[in-house]
Amino acid sequence: MTTSLGAPRAVPTEAAERAAEAAAGLLVHTVAIDDVGDLLARLPGPDPARTFSWVRRGEGVVGWGEALRISTAGPGRIRAADAAWTAAVGRLRVHDEVGLPGTGAVAFGSFAFSPASAAGGVLVLPEVVVGRREGRSWLTTVRRADAGPAARAGSEPPALPTPQPVTAPGQVTYRDGALSAEAWQAAVAEVVGRIRAGEVAKVVMARDVVARAAAPLDVRHLLGRLAADYPACWTFAVDHLVGATPELLVRREKGLAACRVLAGTIRRTGDDADDLRRAAELARSSKDLEEHELAVASLVKALRPYCASINVPDAPFVLHLPNVMHLASDVTGVVDGALGHPSTFPTHGAGGTGPSSLALAAALHPTAAVGGTPTREATAILAEAERMDRARYAGPVGWIGADGDGEWGIALRSGELSASDSHEVRLFAGCGVVAASDPAAELAESEAKLQPMRGALAGR
Numbered sequence: 001m002t003t004s005l006g007a008p009r010a011v012p013t014e015a016a017e018r019a020a021e022a023a024a025g026l027l028v029h030t031v032a033i034d035d036v037g038d039l040l041a042r043l044p045g046p047d048p049a050r051t052f053s054w055v056r057r058g059e060g061v062v063g064w065g066e067a068l069r070i071s072t073a074g075p076g077r078i079r080a081a082d083a084a085w086t087a088a089v090g091r092l093r094v095h096d097e098v099g100l101p102g103t104g105a106v107a108f109g110s111f112a113f114s115p116a117s118a119a120g121g122v123l124v125l126p127e128v129v130v131g132r133r134e135g136r137s138w139l140t141t142v143r144r145a146d147a148g149p150a151a152r153a154g155s156e157p158p159a160l161p162t163p164q165p166v167t168a169p170g171q172v173t174y175r176d177g178a179l180s181a182e183a184w185q186a187a188v189a190e191v192v193g194r195i196r197a198g199e200v201a202k203v204v205m206a207r208d209v210v211a212r213a214a215a216p217l218d219v220r221h222l223l224g225r226l227a228a229d230y231p232a233c234w235t236f237a238v239d240h241l242v243g244a245t246p247e248l249l250v251r252r253e254k255g256l257a258a259c260r261v262l263a264g265t266i267r268r269t270g271d272d273a274d275d276l277r278r279a280a281e282l283a284r285s286s287k288d289l290e291e292h293e294l295a296v297a298s299l300v301k302a303l304r305p306y307c308a309s310i311n312v313p314d315a316p317f318v319l320h321l322p323n324v325m326h327l328a329s330d331v332t333g334v335v336d337g338a339l340g341h342p343s344t345f346p347t348h349g350a351g352g353t354g355p356s357s358l359a360l361a362a363a364l365h366p367t368a369a370v371g372g373t374p375t376r377e378a379t380a381i382l383a384e385a386e387r388m389d390r391a392r393y394a395g396p397v398g399w400i401g402a403d404g405d406g407e408w409g410i411a412l413r414s415g416e417l418s419a420s421d422s423h424e425v426r427l428f429a430g431c432g433v434v435a436a437s438d439p440a441a442e443l444a445e446s447e448a449k450l451q452p453m454r455g456a457l458a459g460r
């Protein structure tokens with residue numbers, strides 16, 4: 001079946017109907033403002049339920065408050081949220097005086113890794129969004145149409161609130177999550193055995209640890225530290241999930257899809273000469289190259305149906321982060337609007353073409369970098385072997401605009417702040433396990449991957 005752009009959309013789900021109802025009567029207004037400087041310094045309060053971030057190298061969007069929430073669950077959690085966002089966008093009244101990616105209506109989202117997780121998925125349209133890109137800054141406010149006269153074009157933008165002081169966590173103690181370090185190594189050894197027996201090629205095994213802080217955790221403290229220490233990563237906060245991920249699941253911008261695939265890791269020592277030697281070792285390591293190739297191949301396979309053309313680099317580069325180095329490949333594609341999947345994916349907005357950024361994220365998740373290869377068998381093994389619910393860790397996290405463009409990272413190097421105890425956060429890290437993996441080395445790698453969150457929790 002072929003469907004032209006703007007053709008009837010997928011049958012509305014219950015979530016879409018609720019979202020459309022909630023969006024009716026909301027006014028979204030974006031105005032240009034003077035340079036905001038540090039976006040994260042604008043966040044007014046410590047509450048992880050009402051604080052949103054997607055920032056890299058000082059650019060991106062932050063938001064606070066909640067004008068609209070879309071909640072989904074189950075195997076269709078990402079697609080249902082996408083359809084609900086489309087339905088909501090159709091009812092919003094948007095006045096955008098800036099017209100850049102991230103202006104106008106923007107929803108922040110995060111989704112559970114597993115369809116079976118109670119964590120489900122969420123998209124939130126905050127009450128206020130502040131953004132910065134290429135020297136331009138903007139402020140977006142969302143209000144009810146019946147809440148007084150709207151600001152007029154050219155009138156003074158509303159003043160930003162004065163942030164409450166940021167509080168440090170104080171003393172932090174750690175305890176085991178689902179498995180102790182020993183038990184997790186035993187689980188990895190068992191999985192290596194299954195890989196060697198030919199069941200699968202690769203399984204990404206994750207573990208969790210629980211941190212407890214003396215003071216209630218202020219999400220802005222964690223974000224500030226992550227952004228300062230890991231400027232090359234996307235520093236995110238959505239609905240209690242906070243982290244700094246080096247891995248971009250997919251960005252869709254003006255018809256172009258871009259993905260950063262990571263797989264293959266070596267720890268850094270802190271000694272520059274030694275790290276350079278290790279980077280060269282990583283680039284030659286057959287174990288890591290194999291792991292990386294599996295990840296790229298599975299991403300390309302999943303992306304291909306949505307693209308008119310795809311560009312895959314011949315060889316990975318080494319991405320240097322302060323804690324680890326990764327083999328990395330930037331894959332790009334031209335999103336094919338005509339080849340979109342209108343029966344499954346709604347087309348987006350007046351100017352939108354083909355699957356939205358979130359629909360692409362749904363198609364790509366879980367990648368081999370967080371699940372394994374082949375996906376179905378590997379995710380079944382990890383669900384059994386890890387003995388925990390990953391919740392939103394390793395799921396898509398990011399933002400989507402009214403036209404369907406947006407950016408979705410993979411929620412790595414992250415923690416889930418407890419909704420019931422403001423002193424606690426559960427940290428996660430995982431490692432690609434292949435036939436040549438050594439459990440002790442994987443444990444050490446997982447410790448290195450926990451370092452960004454441990455550092456952010458350090459009480460400075």
Ligand SMILES: C=C(O[C@H]1C=CC=C(C(=O)O)[C@@H]1O)C(=O)O
Nearest residue numbers: 262263264265369429430431432
């Ligand atoms: C699963 C994680 O990392 C993935 C991303 C990059 C490299 C990886 C690796 O080399 O194992 C992992 O696949 C994590 O950080 O929790």
